[in-house]
Amino acid sequence: MQQASLLEVKHLRVEFPTRRGTLVAVDDVSFDIGRGEVLGVVGESGAGKSLTGMAIIGLLERPGRIAAGEVRLDGERIDNLPSEAMRRIRGRRIGAIFQDPLTSLNPLYTVGQQLIETIRTHLPVSRQAARQRALSLLAEAGIPAPEHRIDQYPHQFSGGMRQRVVIALALCAEPELIVADEPTTALDVSIQAQIIGLLKRVCREHHAAVMLITHDMGVIAETADRVAVMYAGRLAEIGPARDVIHAPQHPYTVGLMESIPKLSGGRARLAQIEGAMPRLHAIPRGCAYHPRCPQQFARCTQERPDLMPAGSSRAACWLQARGHDV
Amino acid sequence: MSEVKPLLALRGVGRDFDVSRPWLNRVLEGAPRRLLKAVDGVSLEIRRGETLALVGESGCGKSTVARVIVGLHTPSRGHIEFDGGELSAATRKDEVARARRRMQMIFQDPYASLNPRWRVLQIVAEPLRAQGLAGKGVIRTRVAELLQQVGLSPEDASKYPHEFSGGQRQRICIARALSTHPEFLVCDEPTSALDVSVQAQILNLMKDLQEQMGLTYLFISHNLAVVAYIANRIGVMYLGRLVELADAKTLFVRPHHPYTRMLLDALPDLEMSGRSRTPVAGEVPNPLDPPSGCGFHPRCPHANQRCRSERPDLRARHSGAQVACHAVEEGRLSG
Secondary structure: OOOOOOEEEEEEEEEEEEOOEEEEEEEEEEEEEOOOOEEEEEOOOOOOHHHHHHHHOOOOOOOOEEEEEEEEEOOEEOOOOOHHHHHHHHHHOEEEEOOOHHHHOOOOOOHHHHHHHHHHHHOOOOHHHHHHHHHHHHHHOOOOOHHHHOOOOHHHOOHHHHHHHHHHHHOOOOOOEEEEEOOOOOOOHHHHHHHHHHHHHHHHHHOOEEEEEEOOHHHHHHHOOEEEEEEOOEEEEEEEHHHHHHOOOOHHHHHHHHOOOOHHHOOOOOOOOOOOOOOHHHOOOOOOOHHHOOOOOHHHHHOOOOOEEEOOEEEOOHHHHOOOOO | OOOOOOOEEEEEEEEEEEOOOOHHHHHHHOOOOOEEEEEEEEEEEEOOOOEEEEEOOOOOOHHHHHHHHHOOOOOOEEEEEEOOEEOOOOOOHHHHHHHHHOEEEEOOOOOOOOOOOOOHHHHHHHHHHHOOOOOHHHHHHHHHHHHHHOOOOHHHHHOOHHHOOHHHHHHHHHHHHHOOOOOEEEEEOOOOOOOHHHHHHHHHHHHHHHHHHOOEEEEEEOOHHHHHHHOOEEEEEEOOEEEEEEEHHHHHHOOOOHHHHHHHHHOOOOOOOOOOOOOOOOOOOOOOOOOOOOOOHHHOOOOOHHHHHOOOOOEEOOOOOEEOOHHHHHOOOOO
């Protein structure tokens, strides 16, 4: 974190023009990730966390578009690049891992063919050397007997093994940034633990920056150095993982943490946040969370809070301006 | 346990699925019949008013158990008793129908389990109509009452499912399940499609309803933390068999079976205590070709020759837990 950040996102805004007006799915989101750092992005469905990731890797589906703000990779702007230039960056400098490993792999090609193609697209190596590299990547991703597995098709792999292949694919060209969108959500807990361990090791050994998008606070607690909590398209809170989890500052983060059942919690009643996240066409005025917030006051209904210092984190909450302790 | 009769009892229940190639291929290629034993020899009892949870990873057979109980699958082996009466083809049809009326099911995906072309009124009233329990005039008031019970408003009866969020849809599913005054609810992953804050609302609602109506739940889930919150007793399944059955408290404080220990160990640590974790090795084997002996032995650090050849049965421990493990039984594994 002392060194310059690898990824800088500033005031990012993603819009979807529709017949009934423009929907703002990501609104004024700013954060950065350093080399070798894992930033966890959490939020419930519809919070805009996946769209933020898609905007960064330049895969927003039309009619969605980046309406404002910028994305910089190692100082260079990448949000306004022509699609051809962006395609070279994607895969070479930014690797992506998605939720469902079956849809990220082509069922008609062997795992080896897909790895070799990706390697040779981005690196000037011979077919032979690419195959060697593919083998060592599969081994690194924890696939037993890679010499045998490399010539098999995706359907011959189990879910956990497929996700390992996808991780190997993302690592093909030694990317500086890895965007992982719900990489463990489709997997069972025992496999999830293995994949989390693999991601952590890869990040450490390759000194890559990782943006880990998930709805699972447990995964964040295990993996992330810092956490960004999103709500209704905006950052609600961002800070060191330990502090956000143990001493959340934003009332939404507090509610979210309390509503997670814990093994140690036994059968004591769960705290619940009333209501649901607003839909995009009906985001309330002021702070988007105020209708559900137990601590709202007049200012929350009128003015939208920006991130402000809160303990060792930053939170977008007027309570902080009041000097209140949450 | 013996003095109180259980509401539901499974005795050696098994369910096979025929996954053979088509008949012609079998004849021409000499391919054998292949049976997938999704559930094999599961015995358990559920007492009135309690919540029994079944946990396990995908493919362990927990949902098949749920479906066998409510009659969506017929059992291939074993007996199911509901309130003392046998539920099987041999029993008189109307008796079975009467018993089935007293149980209902809630499914995982509230987007797939509601008919998008029906209004909520029709959806919630369908079980009443199907079982001829209510006349036209009564239905409207009964649905309004049900919607209020699950935290919706009576006006929602005239809306369509798409007008609701995931959590609200699951409330509609619960209202539908409650419409016939069932005593026993089978809930198959009712919250796993929901966000955590909404999950908390639904779990709390289910607990409140249980208290108010004295409901009995069979709760299927892959999430141990959710199960710790909702269940009185927990059964852990692996490859179609129960490997451990214990009180919720006992299971989390003193897990016996190596698989249970592994599952607990694999849970992400929200407390960030930095506890050391034994890495979990391997994956669930193909159920078409299950390992000999104990199904868990290829992944088990304590497996020996006996585990590879002889299948362990559930045996009671001092703690009251029932465990199917040779290592625990022989004392090779502490606990």
